[in-house]
Amino acid sequence: MRSTRLATFAAASVALLACTDRGRLAHGEATSLIIVAVDTLWSPVESDVATALAPRHVAVTDEASFVITQISPADPAWRDLRNFRQVIPIGLATDAWVAPVLEKRPAGELPAIVEVQDVWANGQGVTAVVLPESDPQGALRSVLPQLGSLLDQRFRQYALSRMFASRADTALRDTLERTAGFSLLLPNVYRRTVVGSTHVFRHHAEMGGELMRTITIASRPGVTASPTRQMAITWRDSLSGTAYDLLQTVDTAHIQEHTLEGDPAGLEVQGVWQSADPGWPAAGPFIDRIVSCPAQNRTYLIDAWLFAPGKKKYEYMIQLQTILDSFRCGAAAAAAGA
Secondary structure, eight states, rough: OTTOOOGGGGHHHHHHHHSSSSSSSSSSSEEEEEEEOOHHHHHHHHHHHHHHSSSOOSSSSSESSSSEEEEOTSSTTTTHTTTBOOOOOOEEEEEEEHHHHHSSSSSOSSEEEEEEEEEESSEEEEEEOOOOOOHHHHHHHHHHHHHHHHHHHHHHHHHHHGGGGOOBHHHHHHHHHHTSEEEEBBTOEEEEEEEEEEEEEEEEEESSSEEEEEEEEEESSSSSSSSOOHHHHHHHHHTTTTTTOOEEEEEEEEEEEEEHHHHOOOEEEEEEEEETTTTSEEEEEEEEEEEEEETTEEOOOOOOOOTTTTTTHHHOOOOHHHHTTTOOHHHHHHHHHH
């Protein structure tokens, strides 16, 4: 029995979905996911889908990486929502909201995830989840980790393509390697200033409102074998009055940390900064890394912070994380600049 279909509207939904709007351009935010599924399938799995596809991350308050909107194929609003940039039809291969996807690419063994482009609008990505007739809810739950990883990877590629639209500043990377002992790969739009031995890279823009992204790199002699979150926060606070455009304090109630593996190894701390000026109640997320460079007998603080009021922050945090990932020091910096 097809437990995921509602027989009372099956014929009507076929008629509704038979035509397409291929002449239209897809619209909507890149962080919006339109999920079309019958309510009887959706209701039991809604929380599982939200956990897998839209994990929360540190912003000013916890922010979901994606905004999920579920729509029943029987709902008249589906005719408009199917023109969004990212649509995820979930159902059987014969369901009228899934079949147009499979006309472009067969599903294979079920359950299956099928990615195609431009089904109902141009410039659209459609990711269908094709389920078997037996235990469709269990089958959907089984593919949620794969689906979440796929959507996140696709969004990261989108974020990086936008970040490097101005091209990577390889000349700056090579200059830093020769003159500062470290390398960092940034887009061309960042501007560098040096305050003492501290390097500050800024990208401030007006894009429908204020948007500030800043990377700060400071160092000191000696190798720190076991960095701590308090060490990162204290070091960051010491830079606030000189390297930053505004005085900042750290909200210690919202701190996450994890160990960095690889080269260079160290500690990463994420949290929320707040303006120290009570007359200007600004705030935003930050990422701090403490890494050691034994070849130089130095320890580095690599700090990134964002101010993006009224904007979704996940894309910008991916960009900042990617820049921090490019940091190399000592011999590794020379290899990166080769």
